[in-house]
Amino acid sequence: MTRPVRGVRGIFTAADVDAAIRPKNRHAPRQKLVSIENTANLGGGAIWPLETVKGVAEAARRHGMRLHMDGARLLNAVVASGIPAADFAADCDSVWIDLSKGLGCPVGGVLAGSAEFIEEAWRFKHQFGGAMRQAGIVAAAGVYALEHHVDRLADDHARARRFAEAIATVKGIRVAANEIETNMVYFHVDGTGQDGATFSRRLLAEHGVRIGVVGGPMRAVTHLDVDDAGIDAAIAAVRAVAGG
Ligand SMILES: Cc1ncc(COP(=O)(O)O)c(C=O)c1O
Numbered sequence: 687m688t689r690p691v692r693g694v695r696g697i698f699t700a701a702d703v704d705a706a707i708r709p710k711n712r713h714a715p716r717q718k719l720v721s722i723e724n725t726a727n728l729g730g731g732a733i734w735p736l737e738t739v740k741g742v743a744e745a746a747r748r749h750g751m752r753l754h755m756d757g758a759r760l761l762n763a764v765v766a767s768g769i770p771a772a773d774f775a776a777d778c779d780s781v782w783i784d785l786s787k788g789l790g791c792p793v794g795g796v797l798a799g800s801a802e803f804i805e806e807a808w809r810f811k812h813q814f815g816g817a818m819r820q821a822g823i824v825a826a827a828g829v830y831a832l833e834h835h836v837d838r839l840a841d842d843h844a845r846a847r848r849f850a851e852a853i854a855t856v857k858g859i860r861v862a863a864n865e866i867e868t869n870m871v872y873f874h875v876d877g878t879g880q881d882g883a884t885f886s887r888r889l890l891a892e893h894g895v896r897i898g899v900v901g902g903p904m905r906a907v908t909h910l911d912v913d914d915a916g917i918d919a920a921i922a923a924v925r926a927v928a929g930g
Contacts, residue, residue, distance in 0.1 A: 687715045695865070696726025697734055700741035707749055720746040724774065725759040728900070730862070731846075731870030733763040736773060743777035752779040758795070762788055762868040765839040779803070788839050788869055789831040790910030794824055835910060842869040842908040845917045849906060852921040856928045871906040878928045885927055893923035 691698045691706050708714040722742060724734045739755070746753045755778040757763070757771075764771045775781045780799035785791040797807055811817070818824075843866075850863035850871045858878030861871060875885045882899035889895040897906045897920070906920065 689717075693726075693729070695732040696723060696729025697732055697738060698722075698742070699738060700745035703742055703745040703749070717749065717751055719752050719754055721754045721756055723756045723758070725763050725868050725870075727759075727870070730865055730872050731759065731762065731868035732865075733767050733867050734774070736769055739774060740777050753777065754779065755781045757781050758784040759787060759868065761836050762839050762843070765836065766843055766868050785828040785831050788842055788909045789828075789835045791824075791827045791831050794828045796828070838910075839869070842910075842912070843867070845869075845908045845912065845914065846871050846906070849908070849917050849920060853924045856925050858928050859924065869908045872900070872903045873906070874903050875928065880927075888927045889923050893919070893926065895920050895923040897924075 689706055689708075691702050693699070693702060703720060708717060710716075720742060722734060722739065724739075725731045726734070743753045755775065757774070760771055760774060760781070760783050763769070763774065771783075775798070780797065780803055782798075783796050785794035785796065797804070799807070846869045847863070847866045850861050850866045850873070853859050853871075853873060854861050854863045859873055859875060860877060861873035875882055878885070880888075882902065882904050886897055886899050886904060889897055897904050899905070908917070
């Protein structure tokens with residue numbers, strides 16, 4: 687069972703963990719693990735402050751729980767904040783990073799933890815049918831990405847910020863451009879008199895630009911395959927579809 691914890695832009699605190707602890711009795715699940723997502727997707731790609739990670743880790747330990755960091759975009763957080771991945775990971779029992787997404791691999795992720803934990807994870811992977819022979823060719827792309835595609839995440843962040851600042855001036859578009867820390871831009875289009883689904887369809891059909899809808903707002907994500915010309919095209923498309 688999972689128990690979602692509310693936070694600010696996807697980031698919760700030690701006090702939030704304390705408040706999410708259930709009474710220990712036969713009716714409640716035993717709480718074993720706290721999981722944090724860095725960067726927080728629905729938080730707009732927000733970076734967990736290091737002190738908050740440490741506080742949550744301390745709270746988790748106090749309650750006899752482990753801490754997992756879903757760091758699918760941890761390296762975005764690293765490049766944007768200047769905080770080394772090792773520092774973010776230091777208080778976590780396990781950490782996940784994605785080699786796909788911003789790092790540009792077609793597939794792949796890495797799970798890190800103690801030798802004992804990884805031994806168990808390996809076994810679970812096999813139990814779920816995850817055995818894969820000849821995986822080296824896939825892993826090679828991951829090694830390449832770690833060697834060549836980490837520092838360039840800064841370009842993705844600059845492009846996301848440029849996109850946000852440009853569409854913030856379009857009538858009917860709402861976006862918190864000053865909150866863009868990494869590679870995600872959530873924005874609202876209801877002020878244009880269209881819903882997100884319509885807006886998204888028109889961006890693709892009329893301009894060849896793909897921006898999806900996540901819940902209510904739309905979400906634009908920058909990554910290895912989006913260059914400056916792509917950002918220019920996306921800005922022009924949003925402006926045209928918004929009608930201004
Ligand atoms: C936060 C987060 N964690 C984990 C995953 C899983 O990654 P993968 O698709 O590489 O299994 C995703 C994928 O979208 C994600 O967004």
